[in-house]
Amino acid sequence: MMSLAEIGRVGSGLNRPECVLTTANGRIYTADWRGGVAVTETDGSSWWLLPDEPGFDLRPNGICLMPDGAFLIAHLGDTDGGLYRIAEDGRTTALCTEVDGVPLPPSNYVHLDKKGRIWATISTRHIPRSLGYNQSVRDGFVILIEKGQARIVADNLGYTNECLVHPDGTRLFVNETFSRQLVSFDISENGDLSNKTVIQEFVHGTYPDGMTFDEKGGIWITSIVSNRVIRIAPDGRSEVILEDCRPEHLDWVEEAFLSGQMGRPHLDNAQSEKLKNISSLAFGGADLSTGYLGCLLDDCVYRFKSPVKGYAPVHWQFEGPKRHG
16 A cells, blocks of 8 residues: 555645646646636646636536636536536636436536547435435436537436546446445447446445546546545456545444435545545646545645556647636
8 A cells, every 4th residue: 555655745725626637738627616727737836717707606526628728617506506618718608507407406527538528427416415425315317418418328326426438438437426336337329328337336434436547447446535545457356555544533434324324524524644535536747657636625636656557538638728817
């Protein structure tokens, strides 16, 4: 297991950098609770891409970089959700706020695949969403947006979190945080999902949130609360790469989860040595051998040297937004 002494910090002054993305030009992008995206340059300095309307109250959870430098934002409002687009000049428009005539609940994540399709997750229909922190609640879903049309392609999931199309393009992987499992679906030519398969079931203290792939076909999972990073090899064997949590705190959260009593207090504090509720992971650096960890409760991104290089994401060669103003 990796030592915490090997973990560094990148950036400062970030606000709830839950989702982290990297590109070949060395930039690091994070969701920022100010209402947009923090852009951390190679010198460690940061600037913010925010809506040009001050009253536009976005709560970014997942973010997705587009070829033209715009970002898609999964809006995690208290009672409302949806996907929004922030252009590099700050112009902000709604991409999708309802499906089948029903407004989207607070929305978790958004992902662009190689075919230009947009996948997004809604963790739960319960409001407040803390009512979905329960293993018996399975009302999360996945939507697909293609050619301007949005539809639900998977439903009845246990708190749907990050989703990612496999590098071969044939399967969608989804973390079900409070069903505590990683699942995959086969993707048909028209984007329909079928053949739900459980790839990994997780045990005590693991609540899968983020994911990414490495160049050897492994899947990397981040877990909130326990601050675990887990690598699942192509043959299904899993290895804990990193962990940072006090056992008594983890036991307290686990007891609440198993008794159906988990709530915001169990996620809104970090009892750890260094990591403050890690939530996502992206490989970056010159050769994709550096791991970057987003988190819920710190003002920076964590950095570590990975034993395996990452697989270049769809947005890897995108230049990203130009700074305006």
